[in-house]
Amino acid sequence: MTGQAPSKGAVTLEDVAEQAGVSTSSVSRYLSGKVRVSDKRGVRIAAAIAQLNYQPNTAARTLASGRSATVGVLTQDIASSFYGELVKGAEDELSASGYTCIITSVERKGFSECACMDVLLGRQVDGVIVMGHALSPRALSEYVGRIPLVVIGQKLKGPQCISLMNDYVAISAEATRHLIELGHTRIAFVGGLPKHSNVIARLKGYRQALQAAGLPFDEDLIEHGDMLASGGARAVARMLDRGSRFTALFAANDENALGARLELYRRGIAVPDDVSLVGFDDLPAASLMIPPLTTVRQPMVEGGRLAAQAMVALLSGKVFDVSLSPLQFIQRESTAPPRTSKL
């Protein structure tokens, strides 16, 4: 005997064909739906499939056709709300279209970004969806043209590439303006990696709003964390420790805001009485914050879904021509006019 797999007694196409009294090609074609088979056969095949409870072998299909009906999804950290929602939307949409997805966190120590991609490629994925900055632009460019790519939250040009982007500048300006209109003049900004395009855009909006209102830009009011709660808390701590004074704080994302909120609480600074807080993303936790957080809503699940649609379109050669739905400023209870006391 030669190298055959432990059969597991799985039902194969051939079993179905035999049962239905037709050739395997007919069954295959019936299954693919691309080529019509006569009704008579169709019925017999359907019956055989049902009776045998046939389940196609994906590996064989992939090997024979060169298409795996699988798409890779690269994220930074599945466990975070942000990526979690994105992935959820993508997974949902993809599986509704008959694709399976392989989700990978790039975060894993010891694996380079490219290693993740290479694993995906070895798995014969038909395309990969890159969430946010899971892959650096440099790493990304390595793969352009080698495999269909859709990137959400990062710019990318090339053949077989779709990139879904939002304009963060305008909405950040709007968020900042909200604070200004409330009467705040000393508004702090807590960002993340300063080179990160998202952070840059949000900071830019912030400056624009300041400038438009004739307010000075004060380096002292800017701090960067890591876009995680702990980093946000530390950033606020640094500002406070060095004596920077502010009555409002614009956090580049909700995680930052969450951390900032905690640090403020630790120091007995009330929100929004002493300082108003604005976040960005509208994570599930934002509306659950005490007080509920004023933020910018970025529909993540839908974003993931759109990315998936874009991928499906790309893979089926159709044109994809939808863009992310607009960002939305959501005022909740963490912002209020400054009071002229304390701090």
Added chain:
Amino acid sequence: MTGQAPSKGAVTLEDVAEQAGVSTSSVSRYLSGKVRVSDKRGVRIAAAIAQLNYQPNTAARTLASGRSATVGVLTQDIASSFYGELVKGAEDELSASGYTCIITSVERKGFSECACMDVLLGRQVDGVIVMGHALSPRALSEYVGRIPLVVIGQKLKGPQCISLMNDYVAISAEATRHLIELGHTRIAFVGGLPKHSNVIARLKGYRQALQAAGLPFDEDLIEHGDMLASGGARAVARMLDRGSRFTALFAANDENALGARLELYRRGIAVPDDVSLVGFDDLPAASLMIPPLTTVRQPMVEGGRLAAQAMVALLSGKVFDVSLSPLQFIQRESTAPPRTSKL
């Protein structure tokens, strides 16, 4: 020409073999590591692989060997913190062991639980990890024996099955006792689906502690939500609306606690001054709550990791003999002695 895949110019085993001047079998064996090849060849093969940047074709490998090096992971909702962390641990560990994982949310409308499993099975996964109650016991039993299974948070017996469980009763009693020792006598309980084994265990612990302290069990203080924040909020609203009075609240999970916290805030009830709050899970959001939530720590990432290890052991025929690390009660700032005023 016959049905061959759009080659994509991928490097194959055969290319490597030719380049190295050996047979494909040798290369295959070199790669598998199971059978030694002579050093001389080994070196040549390694060189050829590197030079050609060879990447094995997983589909072919799966088809030929009957093993896919893929495991399915079933969750209820990847986007939730709870499942997100679980999945993260599993994915991390699995990929470190050379497995790829296919993560599926069962939540998807229109797909039955079994459909998810069947997709996984069609994908030739070598085994599947079921997170919590992603699959009902009934659905689960369908698959016992058909495929290696590891279940975390649910009991399951059978060949090729491992189930990882924690004892929630004792720790729930401890959490409740904490409240009692603080001086609370009217302690509310907010659960989830009442038939859910997790909820049952937590409620049981709660009752045990009450009984041990000689405190009466009051039906009026029990409400069930859906283990999500919104359900927790509604549960608290119902209790308050019908005039139930309590100075402490034990939530069956942190999501519940988060929702409860918000509802309390809405009604001007201070935490912990007016009512103390205890959660369960220690989600990332728990320590970020205002005030930080007293809860039971259940190391989810580690749980996912252990589940993955169990699966790897199962698949390699080794015995797996580790259990979940013990639950830990974490006291933070949401609990305090009751004050004899109000409510």
Added chain:
DNA sequence: CATAAAACTGCAAGCGCTTGCATTTTTGTT
């Protein structure tokens, strides 16, 4: 040194499916 045992190696037969091509059946037209 001869010879048996052990260690390698290559051959070739699949794994279950898709698909180009040739063949057969059906359909439409005069």
Added chain:
DNA sequence: AACAAAAATGCAAGCGCTTGCAGTTTTATG
């Protein structure tokens, strides 16, 4: 009814890899 065109079918050759078996080389032993 006859024939061309269109539609449906079957054949069989792979897709890239693993693996039993048999042949070859190496190593150990007497």
